[in-house]
Amino acid sequence: xxxxxxxxxxxxxxxxxxxxxxxxxxxGGDMSIMEILTELYFEQMNIGPENWDDxxxxxxxxxxxxxxxxxxxxxxEKGFLDREEVIANFSKFGSKYIGHPNNKLPGxxxxxxxxxxxxxxxxxxAIAGKKNGQSYRVYTVMGDxxxxxxxxxxxxxAASHYHLDNLCAVVDRxxxxxxxxxxxxxxxxxxxERFRSFGWHVIDVADGNDIDQLRQAFQEARGTKGKxxxxxxxxVKGKGSPVMENNVGWHHKVPSAEELQQIRQDLxxxxxxxLHE
Amino acid sequence: xxxxxxxxxxxxVLLEHGRRDRDVMVLCSDSRGSASLTPFAKELPEQFVEVxxxxxxxxxxxxxxxxxxxxxxxxxxASFLSTRSYEQCKVDVAYSGTNVKLIGISGGVSYGALGMxxxxxxxxxxxxxxxxxxxxxxxxxxxxxCLMEALLEDEEPAYIRVGRNAVEDVYGEEKVPFQMNKAxxxxxxxxxxxxxxxxxxxxAADAAAALREKGISARVLDMYCLKPMDEESVVKAAKETKxxxxxxxxxxxxxxxxxxxxxxxxxxxxxxxxxxxPDAPVIxxxxxxxFDYYGLNAENLVKTAQKVLQDV
Numbered sequence: 021x022x023x024x025x026x027x028x029x030x031x032x033x034x035x036x037x038x039x040x041x042x043x044x045x046x047x048g049g050d051m052s053i054m055e056i057l058t059e060l061y062f063e064q065m066n067i068g069p070e071n072w073d074d075x076x077x078x079x080x081x082x083x084x085x086x087x088x089x090x091x092x093x094x095x096x097e098k099g100f101l102d103r104e105e106v107i108a109n110f111s112k113f114g115s116k117y118i119g120h121p122n123n124k125l126p127g128x129x130x131x132x133x134x135x136x137x138x139x140x141x142x143x144x145x146a147i148a149g150k151k152n153g154q155s156y157r158v159y160t161v162m163g164d165x166x167x168x169x170x171x172x173x174x175x176x177x178a179a180s181h182y183h184l185d186n187l188c189a190v191v192d193r194x195x196x197x198x199x200x201x202x203x204x205x206x207x208x209x210x211x212x213e214r215f216r217s218f219g220w221h222v223i224d225v226a227d228g229n230d231i232d233q234l235r236q237a238f239q240e241a242r243g244t245k246g247k248x249x250x251x252x253x254x255x256v257k258g259k260g261s262p263v264m265e266n267n268v269g270w271h272h273k274v275p276s277a278e279e280l281q282q283i284r285q286d287l288x289x290x291x292x293x294x295l296h297e
Numbered sequence: 298x299x300x301x302x303x304x305x306x307x308x309x310v311l312l313e314h315g316r317r318d319r320d321v322m323v324l325c326s327d328s329r330g331s332a333s334l335t336p337f338a339k340e341l342p343e344q345f346v347e348v349x350x351x352x353x354x355x356x357x358x359x360x361x362x363x364x365x366x367x368x369x370x371x372x373x374x375a376s377f378l379s380t381r382s383y384e385q386c387k388v389d390v391a392y393s394g395t396n397v398k399l400i401g402i403s404g405g406v407s408y409g410a411l412g413m414x415x416x417x418x419x420x421x422x423x424x425x426x427x428x429x430x431x432x433x434x435x436x437x438x439x440x441x442x443c444l445m446e447a448l449l450e451d452e453e454p455a456y457i458r459v460g461r462n463a464v465e466d467v468y469g470e471e472k473v474p475f476q477m478n479k480a481x482x483x484x485x486x487x488x489x490x491x492x493x494x495x496x497x498x499x500x501a502a503d504a505a506a507a508l509r510e511k512g513i514s515a516r517v518l519d520m521y522c523l524k525p526m527d528e529e530s531v532v533k534a535a536k537e538t539k540x541x542x543x544x545x546x547x548x549x550x551x552x553x554x555x556x557x558x559x560x561x562x563x564x565x566x567x568x569x570x571x572x573x574x575p576d577a578p579v580i581x582x583x584x585x586x587x588f589d590y591y592g593l594n595a596e597n598l599v600k601t602a603q604k605v606l607q608d609v
Contacts, residue, residue: 075366123393129364131393134384140354141389144361144369147346151322151367171385174354181349 024231027097028058029291032260034093034103036283039274042110044119048270050090052194052229052255053161057094059234060159069099072126078156079145081130083138084163084192085120086272091128092117100127136169138162139189143175146187146248157242161190165197168206173218179248180219187248188241193228194257198271211252221249228253261286299466303441303459304333304402310445311370315341321449322362322369324348326355331461332372332402352382356399360389363396368449375401375458376408379420386456391429396452399424400459404434405495405546406579406587407461413578417458422551424456425524431455432523436498439468440521443475458495460546462584465499467519480527486516489602490534493544494520494553496584497593501544504598515602520553528560535561540568540605544593546584549573568609570601 032054039045061067065078082091092110096103109115116125120133130141142160149156166172179187191211195202202208212222221244223237234253241249258264261283263275275283315321315337324346329338338345346362348355352373359369371378378401379386390397401420408415424432433448433455435441441459448455467483468474474481483498484505493501498519505515516534520526535541541561543554554571561569572593580590588594592601 079365130360131388134388136353137357137385137389140357140385141361141364141393143354144358144363145365146361147358148362148365148367151319151343152365171353171357174348174351175357177351178348178354178358 023295024058024062025294025297026291027062028054028231029260029287029294031058031090031093031097033284033287033291034096035089036275036280036287037107038089038092038110040280041107042112043274044111044272045089045274046086046272047089048196048257048264049084049087049163049192049194051259051264052257053084053087053192054090054259055229055231055234056161056190056192056253057090059231059238061094061098063235064238065157065159067127069126076154076156079129079142079158081132081138081142081160082121083132083160084135084166085132088120091121095127098127101125135163135166136171139172139175139179142187142189143179143182143184146179146184147182149186150182150184156186158187159190161192163197164191164193164195164202164208164211165205167191167208167211176215176218176220183246184248185245188238189248189250191250191252192255193252194255196257196266196268196271200268215250219247221247223249223251225251225253228255229259260290299438300463301438302333302461302463303435303438306438306441307400307445307459308333308337310442310449312337312340314449315344318368319344320366320368322346322367324355324359324369324371326350326352326373326377328373328402331374334372352377353385356382356385356397357389359397360385360393360395364393368396370398370400372400372402374415375404375417375420376415379417379423379456383423386424386430387427390454391427394429395454397454398448399456401456402459403461404458405460406574406584409583409587410581416579418546418548418574418579420456420458421523421545421547421553425551425556429454431525433457433521434495434523435459435521436495436519437464437467439466439470439473440475440481440519443473444521447477460496460584464496467499467502478522478525478527480522480530481519482530483517483519484515486514486538488514488538489606490516490518490538490541491544491598492518492520492531492534492541492553492557494523495546497544497546500593500595501598503595504602507595507599508602513602513606523553523556526556526560531557531560532564535565535567539609540570542570542572542598542601542605544572544598546593547573549576568605570605572598572601
């Protein structure tokens with residue numbers, strides 16, 4: 021499927037299937053990052069089962085590891101995993117398909133789950149690329165609530181100190197976290213200014229669920245030299261169905277039968293709309 | 298008296314390997330001077346990464362480097378490395394299975410008078426409790442060299458603790474007895490067993506020598522490998538002698554004594570005495586003064602051994 025807008029909705033349907041089958045999952049964040057992951061995996065990065073052992077492959081770290089169902093959907097679509105097997109086993113007793121990234125599975129670089137680790141480990145990967153004269157790029161996706169972790173800023177400091185222009189971070193700026201809005205829990209504005217003051221090139225993606233805008237931003241990041249780039253992607257938590265959108269109660273939640281019916285219908289409609297755009 | 302600290306040897310070995318393998322890298326958290334790593338930073342600047350005073354970042358960056366094929370050595374005072382960056386050691390190194398060697402310098406009570414913030418009397422317990430993490434406390438510069446050479450050959454996570462100051466030799470330059478993950482028998486003995494690690498192996502050996510004069514034969518095991526611990530040597534010693542005394546520069550919880558007691562209790566129950574630091578901030582002083590105050594010395598080991606042998 022080349023239409024990435026439609027693909028993102030199809031992958032949302034897959035993630036919902038996993039959550040329903042596993043009776044658990046961080047559904048809100050899964051939905052908000054789907055275009056980011058789709059654009060990265062199907063347009064920007066040279067990562068696939070065919071080059072997984074290639075030292076020159078791009079690197080990706082899902083720092084907000086709890087968006088694992090979205091990541092499983094993408095990895096399955098890329099051919100790293102079997103979609104039906106993930107759905108059948110996700111979060112079940114003894115399963116290797118757990119709720120956070122685990123690099124015992126193909127396609128996953130680093131284990132995460134605890135927040136504030138992805139940017140610092142990505143800094144290490146980017147330094148290695150520079151030292152070796154390799155041209156791969158390193159991408160990491162963080163949540164906005166995650167930015168309260170001090171270790172994020174240790175990584176941010178080192179990334180600009182070492183001029184890591186091969187590093188691109190994305191903030192899934194959906195403005196919600198488990199206890200409420202980010203601005204109530206621990207204010208993140210002005211996020212752009214914070215990253216700028218740490219020496220980063222900052223790109224605001226007005227609609228972080230828009231493939232075209234994301235593509236333009238990733239291209240700008242690729243052309244930015246001498247400093248790392250962060251995309252502040254303004255997304256909608258629960259994107260895809262009004263049942264979930266911008267609703268703090270959907271941080272992690274399994275839809276009821278009625279909600280599920282509505283969510284599936286909404287996702288299908290949006291996928292079809294995208295196909296006919 | 299030896300004047301070469303273990304950390305100096307670590308720098309020497311890393312330099313020797315770093316010169317011929319550009320993947321060998323050293324990371325410091327504003328600690329290159331205290332770690333004696335300035336020569337490495339000067340000679341191989343492309344293989345040296347300074348992260349500033351940020352131990353969490355130190356470990357995570359090392360993990361990222363390792364994931365991309367580098368062989369990073371993350372070096373920082375043991376107190377900060379084993380607690381400030383504990384989660385990074387757990388998640389980014391042990392759980393992600395990255396080839397990072399964590400070198401804790403100035404370990405235990407090396408920073409004697411600087412207070413509990415600078416002491417690492419919990420690191421054996423903390424690091425041993427992490428699955429896929431190995432823990433080593435070498436006893437002198439010769440063993441440190443052997444250990445480093447062995448670690449440079451493998452690709453698994455490990456935590457290594459060394460002290461700040463030069464310590465007296467346990468071994469000599471010629472034919473250092475060393476087998477990876479096997480305790481070194483410093484002296485054979487049949488009456489009682491001393492099991493020690495790190496800087497306290499030397500006083501244990503001295504105690505055994507003093508007891509020999511009194512007609513008591515003490516076996517001394519250098520358990521530099523805290524995890525995986527050499528259970529076979531512990532069980533053998535417990536079976537072949539009448540009692541076991543452990544001595545360590547660590548809190549009484551979760552360290553050498555606790556693990557040896559578990560092993561002995563499970564396989565061949567014998568009297569086990571644990572000599573360790575207290576479960577409290579330690580008294581102010583140099584390492585030597587602190588050891589003497591808490592009885593972590595040859596003299597107290599001799600007395601304890603004599604008393605235990607009367608009782609069993």
